[in-house]
Amino acid sequence: MLTLALIGCGRISFKHIEAAYNNKDRIRLLACCDPKTDRAEAKRAEYLKAVPDASVKVYADYKAMLAELKPDICAIATESGYHPVISIACSEAGAHVICEKPMALSTTDADAMIAAAKKAGRTLTVCFQNRFNAPVRKTRDALEAGRFGRMLHGAVQIRWNRNEAYYAEAPWRGTWALDGGTLMNQCTHGIDLLQWMMGEDALRVQAATRRFLRPIEAEDFGAAIVEFASGAVGIIEGTADVYPTNIDETLSLFGSTGSVVIGGLAVNKVETWRFADAEKIGDTEAVVLNPSEKDPPTVYGFGHSALYADVLDAIRDGREPLVSGEKGRKALEIILAIYKSQKTGLPVDLPTTFSTKEMKGEFD
């Protein structure tokens, strides 16, 4: 049985509590940490409802927790800008790290996190939980089986609404120092999926971002073209401004022998499924499309529990988790390249280095 500590007990933390009790045969929550201790108390109570015999301590200071409890795994769900410092401290204390997305707000910080985990001989995982959505896994299996043929182009559209109340609820949101804009916060999942399916080898990014409506420092809309090493082209469209509520997050992939569109609220519903070998293997669109498929209750989906299970398997088997630090860094680098392209007005070649802090004043 491995032990877990949760660091950061705000909006998304219920997904970590849920993932912990969904994996309760293999992992035990030991501590909830948040300087706002009422939040940590609330998470403790949430977990104890599901696992009543557990013993969970509350800490305002995660460093005290690390020193006293030495947990096997730390889950970090604080404001994004704090992830690097906390992640490095957890690695240095000998813990495996499950870090919320985005892992960091600069390429330099991401590299330092990866290096610290490596040095400690511990895993580092980034919460791109949508990789575990059933339609996404099915698409990835088709890709790995070569069913798309040559991948030509793909697109991700994130048409969501994050209104003024959302930003007012937590003033760090939309700041360059702690969050970035909608591409870095909401769209990072879709950008991760796009690059994962298109070969993980983005070479050049050209972008235009805007702050249209929201009272924040960073962008609430972004559009980008990403060129991959294979010659394939990816298109990104992401917004927090859609009127009046969330519409969809849709990933579309077009290969020479396959077309897939996964839509729904957060890439959880197959909308198009066409492959040259479909008849032969009994995997036609009519078989795959499931009219009873429902959107999950929130855009966060169901993936955290599966991501935790993958981390636990990885630790047991001595392998890298599916979304390792290196893998999680790829979407970050693309988003930072998008920011750099907006700032310079030029295409940006990868690899590149950049930080959200270099965007300060861009839309003022």
Ligand SMILES: NC(=O)c1ccc[n+]([C@@H]2O[C@H](COP(=O)([O-])OP(=O)(O)OC[C@H]3O[C@@H](n4cnc5c(N)ncnc54)[C@H](O)[C@@H]3O)[C@@H](O)[C@H]2O)c1
């Ligand atoms: N995977 C997803 O789908 C998903 C969804 C939403 C948010 N997130 C990410 O999760 C993170 C948190 O977002 P949120 O909306 O829950 O934020 P939030 O503001 O609701 O919560 C953050 C919490 O972290 C606490 N905190 C700050 N410093 C701390 C420290 N040193 N030790 C312990 N706790 C500390 C704050 O007091 C706050 O309670 C962000 O990185 C965000 O991008 C991921």
